Amino acid sequence: MKLMKLFRRRSIHMNIAIAFSCLIVCTTAILTFSSYRLSSNAVTSSSIQKTSQLVQQVKLNIQTYIGNMESIASLVISSRDLMRYVEATQAERDADESMKRGASQYLRSVVESREDIASILYVNKDGDFVSDQSHAVMKSRSEWMQQDWYRLALVSSQEVVSPSHVQHIFEDQYRWVVSISRKLPASGRSQEGVLLVDLNYNVINDLCRQIELGQRGYVFIVSPSGDLVYHPQQQLIHSELKSEQMQTVLDMESGSIKLGKADESKIYTVATTSFGWKIVAVTYPDELIENKHQMQTSAVLWGVICLIVALTLSIILSYALTKPLKNLEMHMKKAERGNFDIRVDIEGTHEIGKLARTFNLMISRIKELMNQIVEEQEMKRRSELKALQSQIQPHFLYNTLDSIIWMAESGKVDDVVEMTTALSRLLRLSINKGEELVPVSVELDHILSYLTIQSRRYRRKFTYSIDVDEHILDAPILKLVMQPIVENAIYHGIKPKPDQGHIQINGWKENDSIVLTITDDGEGMDPEKLRTILMDKPRASGGSGVGVANVNQRIQLYFGHDYGLHYESEREEGTVVTLRIPFIQVEVKGNEEIGQMDAG
Numbered sequence: 074m075k076l077m078k079l080f081r082r083r084s085i086h087m088n089i090a091i092a093f094s095c096l097i098v099c100t101t102a103i104l105t106f107s108s109y110r111l112s113s114n115a116v117t118s119s120s121i122q123k124t125s126q127l128v129q130q131v132k133l134n135i136q137t138y139i140g141n142m143e144s145i146a147s148l149v150i151s152s153r154d155l156m157r158y159v160e161a162t163q164a165e166r167d168a169d170e171s172m173k174r175g176a177s178q179y180l181r182s183v184v185e186s187r188e189d190i191a192s193i194l195y196v197n198k199d200g201d202f203v204s205d206q207s208h209a210v211m212k213s214r215s216e217w218m219q220q221d222w223y224r225l226a227l228v229s230s231q232e233v234v235s236p237s238h239v240q241h242i243f244e245d246q247y248r249w250v251v252s253i254s255r256k257l258p259a260s261g262r263s264q265e266g267v268l269l270v271d272l273n274y275n276v277i278n279d280l281c282r283q284i285e286l287g288q289r290g291y292v293f294i295v296s297p298s299g300d301l302v303y304h305p306q307q308q309l310i311h312s313e314l315k316s317e318q319m320q321t322v323l324d325m326e327s328g329s330i331k332l333g334k335a336d337e338s339k340i341y342t343v344a345t346t347s348f349g350w351k352i353v354a355v356t357y358p359d360e361l362i363e364n365k366h367q368m369q370t371s372a373v374l375w376g377v378i379c380l381i382v383a384l385t386l387s388i389i390l391s392y393a394l395t396k397p398l399k400n401l402e403m404h405m406k407k408a409e410r411g412n413f414d415i416r417v418d419i420e421g422t423h424e425i426g427k428l429a430r431t432f433n434l435m436i437s438r439i440k441e442l443m444n445q446i447v448e449e450q451e452m453k454r455r456s457e458l459k460a461l462q463s464q465i466q467p468h469f470l471y472n473t474l475d476s477i478i479w480m481a482e483s484g485k486v487d488d489v490v491e492m493t494t495a496l497s498r499l500l501r502l503s504i505n506k507g508e509e510l511v512p513v514s515v516e517l518d519h520i521l522s523y524l525t526i527q528s529r530r531y532r533r534k535f536t537y538s539i540d541v542d543e544h545i546l547d548a549p550i551l552k553l554v555m556q557p558i559v560e561n562a563i564y565h566g567i568k569p570k571p572d573q574g575h576i577q578i579n580g581w582k583e584n585d586s587i588v589l590t591i592t593d594d595g596e597g598m599d600p601e602k603l604r605t606i607l608m609d610k611p612r613a614s615g616g617s618g619v620g621v622a623n624v625n626q627r628i629q630l631y632f633g634h635d636y637g638l639h640y641e642s643e644r645e646e647g648t649v650v651t652l653r654i655p656f657i658q659v660e661v662k663g664n665e666e667i668g669q670m671d672a673g
Contacts, residue, residue, distance in 0.1 A: 089394060093387035101383060105376035112372070117358060121329050124342045127284050128354045131292060132344040134280050138272075139348060142190070142253050143232050145183065146270050149193060150257065154179040158203055159195065160260050166201065173203050180205035189276040191250045194242065195257070196223070197266035209243040217242050226254035226267045234348050236300040237274050237307075249274040251302065277303050290356040297349035299323055322353055331358065397425040401432060413440040450630070476530050488529060495525040510549040512659075513580065513587065517541060520555050520578065527563055534574070535567045535593075541580035545587050549657050551631060554624050558591045558638070558650050561621060566595025566648055586636070587656050594647040603642050621650075628654060 149155060158166065158176040166172055180193040184205040196202035200214040217223060220242075225233045235252040250271040259265040281292045281303050294302035299319050301307055309315035318332050322343055329342040342354040404417050413436055417429040473496055480488045499522040517539060524537045559576065567574030577592040598606065607625050625638040632655055642648035 089391035093391060094384055097383040097387055098380065101376050101380045104379075105372050108372060120356070121340060121342065124286060124290075124340075124354050124356055125329065125344070127286070128292070128342050128344045128352050131280060131284060131354075132346055132352045135277065135294070135350065135352065136346050136348075138189070138276065138280070139234060139253065139346075142270055142272055143255075145187070145190070146232065146253055146255055146268055149180065149183060149270070150255070150268055152179055155195065155203070159197075159257060159266060163199065163201065174207065176203045177205060177207045181207070189273045191240070191248050191271040191273045192269075193271075194269040195266055196269070197257075197264040199264050201264075204243075206243065209246070211243055212241065222252040222254040222269055223267050226256045226269075227265070229256065231255075232348075234296075234350070236296040236298075236302045237277070240271055242269075251277060274303075281305070284354070286354055286356045290354065292352065292354050293317070295319065295322060295351045295353065297323070297351075302350055317353075317355075322351055325351075397429065401425070401429055404432070408436055408439075413443065473526055473530065476526075480529075492526060492529050495522040495529075498522040499526065509552060511552045512547050513541065513550050513589075514546040516550050516552065516555055517546075517578075517580075519553070520559055523556055523559060524576070531563070531568070535563065535576060536573065537576040537578070539578045541578070541589070542582060545580055545582050545656065547659050548587055549659065550587070550654055551627060554628060554652065555589065555591065557621050557624050558652070562591060562593040562595065562648065562650075566593040566597070569596050570594075582656055585656055587654050589652040589654075591650045591652070592647065597644045597646050597648055598640075598642040599644060603640055606640050607638060628652070 154175045158172050161169075161172055176195075180195075180203065184190050184193055192205055194202060194204045196211075196217070202211055204211075211217070221238075222233065222235050225235070232253055232255045235254070237249060237251050240246070240248045240250045240252065248271065251274060253270045253272065255268045257266045257268055277294070281294065282305065284292045286292070291305045293304040296302055301310060304310055304317075306315055310317070318339075318341060321330065321332060322341060325341075325343045327344050329340055331338055331340050333339050338358055340356045340358060342356070344352045346352065401417055404415050407415050415436065416433055473492070477489055477492050477496075480492065499519065521539065528535065528537065555578075559578075562576050567576070574593060574595050578589070579592070580587065580589040582588075607622050621638060628637045636653050636655060639651040639653070640648065641651075
């Protein structure tokens with residue numbers, strides 16, 4: 074809801090730009106992240122594949138090395154000197170010491186010819202042994218018979234490859250070796266024995282250390298039993314300061330797996346040798362991508378460039394889309410200010426073009442209706458004026474004629490002549506060829522005739538006086554605008570007054586206007602009636618039939634809202650009505666009179 078309110082408060086251009094921008098930002102972010110992830114995954118996959126190849130190579134190297142050692146063990150077993158010692162009985166060995174010395178020399182020659190062999194030893198169940206070290210002192214029989222190389226060889230039908238360990242067969246010797254042991258079955262005269270070949274641990278160490286797997290990656294080897302054959306941090310493993318996922322590694326035959334939390338995750342790549350050793354390469358995901366920082370920078374850089382270009386295009390596109398709407402909005406504001414002579418250029422046949430076409434039709438229709446209304450109002454105004462001109466209330470006419478008859482019966486011939494003359498002039502001025510504008514002097518003659526008749530009818534009820542500047546007598550004024558005001562002054566101001574009243578009519582030019590005031594000293598009006606006097610409402614009976622509100626509307630309709638009537642009144646003090654119209658300079662050309670506004 075808040076988002077919808079936010080969009081409602083902004084312009085359509087801004088809304089489109091924001092919508093495009095949000096869509097572009099989201100799309101660019103997704104594409105940038107996706108491209109980075111795809112690139113990262115591709116590089117990671119390639120690195121893991123490369124690591125797998127390295128592990129396979131280490132596996133082959135170790136298998137080849139162990140295979141060579143097994144071949145050497147087989148060669149040793151098949152040698153004449155050693156077999157002569159192995160097949161001899163105990164008595165023969167005791168009788169011929171050269172037999173053991175010859176076997177020892179042969180074993181020593183093999184060890185000296187290979188740097189990767191630490192020692193070779195043959196021992197049987199009786200404890201008789203022969204070694205490449207002729208002067209070495211072997212430990213007690215109970216100690217070495219419990220060691221894995223001996224115990225496992227007796228129960229196995231093939232060579233036994235032991236994990237790396239410290240060999241302690243001989244007194245004062247503690248070598249770090251990997252042992253290959255093989256059972257030699259008993260012959261007709263000899264006891265069952267075991268041939269032991271100790272491999273120099275440094276060979277395996279060198280094979281594994283030459284593998285580079287980033288700054289922290291490494292390779293380790295584990296036996297089927299879970300014992301470490303090789304580990305670059307073997308001491309830390311034994312002291313439990315470092316650990317590996319041994320069980321997971323032992324459960325895997327080959328392949329790669331990612332283990333650990335995000336910041337401490339490792340990728341274990343496993344390969345299994347033919348004799349059961351697990352060759353394990355440990356790599357760190359963040360190091361597999363050597364140019365990870367460059368990839369991130371490149372992805373972000375291209376994302377920002379694409380974002381800037383897309384945002385620029387979105388702003389241009391939103392402007393192009395909303396330009397016709399802006400143009401239409403501008404024309405609507407002109408129409409709102411009253412300018413209906415405008416037309417919107419129709420561009421294309423899309424929805425905005427249809428909207429512009431509809432707007433043009435609407436403006437044309439509104440202008441047509443407004444002209445029609447103006448014409449109807451003008452016709453109504455003229456009809457009202459004609460009705461006013463032709464309308465003299467029968468009651469007023471009957472009373473005037475009754476007054477004339479009464480005067481005639483009373484022998485007041487002069488009064489009869491005066492009143493008849495005034496009524497004749499009143500009727501003639503009301504008709505006046507149907508013209509709408511008359512000189513101020515003609516309107517004053519009409520008011521004078523009306524006041525003459527009314528003063529005769531209401532003898533001694535009111536007096537009147539007229540004082541108008543002669544410079545405005547020829548200026549045009551709307552016909553019959555003063556009679557309703559004077560009529561109100563007589564019927565509603567002076568007639569209810571017990572004393573005699575007075576009506577004063579004054580007129581003068583003020584700047585570019587004509588000001589006429591009708592002042593009476595009658596009853597006056599209360600504030601509420603004064604406030605509503607110029608409101609359009611039904612006319613009470615007994616008047617002329619055209620109220621002062623209608624007079625005010627006629628003046629404003631003809632001359633504008635700067636002109637019209639203004640009332641000032643107080644109870645028991647009287648009323649002052651100010652009539653203001655523009656001063657129109659009259660130019661006479663031949664027999665025609667032309668009215669022109671005075672340029673002030």
